[in-house]
Amino acid sequence: MDRNINPWDIPEWHALGREAALVRHLIGSGATALGRANYADQMGEYYTAFFGLSVGLERLAKLILVADYAINNNGRMPEEKEVRKFGHKLLDLANAVDAVSKTRDLGLRYTRPDTQISRKILECLDAFADARRGRYANFASLDEPNLSSEEPIGKWWDEVAEAILHQHYYGKSSQRRVEANAEVIDYFMSPISMVRQTDESGRMMQDVKSASIRTGQNKIVQRLGRYYALTIARWLSDVLSRIARTACHQHNVDGFFGIEEYFYTYTVDDSFLKNRKVWPLR
Numbered sequence: 001m002d003r004n005i006n007p008w009d010i011p012e013w014h015a016l017g018r019e020a021a022l023v024r025h026l027i028g029s030g031a032t033a034l035g036r037a038n039y040a041d042q043m044g045e046y047y048t049a050f051f052g053l054s055v056g057l058e059r060l061a062k063l064i065l066v067a068d069y070a071i072n073n074n075g076r077m078p079e080e081k082e083v084r085k086f087g088h089k090l091l092d093l094a095n096a097v098d099a100v101s102k103t104r105d106l107g108l109r110y111t112r113p114d115t116q117i118s119r120k121i122l123e124c125l126d127a128f129a130d131a132r133r134g135r136y137a138n139f140a141s142l143d144e145p146n147l148s149s150e151e152p153i154g155k156w157w158d159e160v161a162e163a164i165l166h167q168h169y170y171g172k173s174s175q176r177r178v179e180a181n182a183e184v185i186d187y188f189m190s191p192i193s194m195v196r197q198t199d200e201s202g203r204m205m206q207d208v209k210s211a212s213i214r215t216g217q218n219k220i221v222q223r224l225g226r227y228y229a230l231t232i233a234r235w236l237s238d239v240l241s242r243i244a245r246t247a248c249h250q251h252n253v254d255g256f257f258g259i260e261e262y263f264y265t266y267t268v269d270d271s272f273l274k275n276r277k278v279w280p281l282r
Helices: 011-034 043-072 080-085 090-103 116-129 137-143 145-150 152-168 173-192 208-251 259-266 270-275
Strands: none
Touching: 011 043, 011 208, 011 259, 043 080, 043 090, 043 116, 043 152, 043 208, 090 116, 090 208, 116 152, 116 208, 152 208, 173 208, 208 259, 208 270
């Protein structure tokens, strides 16, 4: 912005800044909760993660599409009815963002994640955003028990967690370590312990060994589930950062001035995404 315009005098700049701050923390709270969620005493963290990530990623994608709209319309921001046309389907929004980034040749540092795990994450979050299949699945299943198969935590474990385990756990040293530890714990604890737990897929665990194995698996899924979810946020953040600068500095859409600063926290390398437990970064 080099035309002696003060962004504080631009209502759109304030509105977009508030939205960016909201999105930044929605994604952060979701990623943080995902790294804490487990079957034993933090089951509710799964829902916190799904709410934060599904809404946060949806709104981040919409910020990108708003910037694209403004560029295409000589700086004019979309009316509310135009934003509604973007819809709520996370998969559709991700595809729309991908098309925009390729059309505009934004020169991204971080391209769209295209692994089986990242695809499954988007599918699960997309399903969660569907009220009947996701956010309200527990209530819906009260009168339609068949909908219990859409329960979001079970779906996440069966589709995302299992994909993570197949790639990073089964047949690897981590599996041997977890199962060896479970054998030791079972040897000492089984004579004096009783287990009555339900895992994320709704199956009963009634022995120390199986509960211990699931706990070991869960630690792997916590860390890598958070990582793969954050790679999606990183890609979208990179797209927004670049299209926002394009909108502001090449097309005089001053409402996007500096908005990328909200998302620098997510455009970091893999070591941060894998190891930092609390998001957004401070």
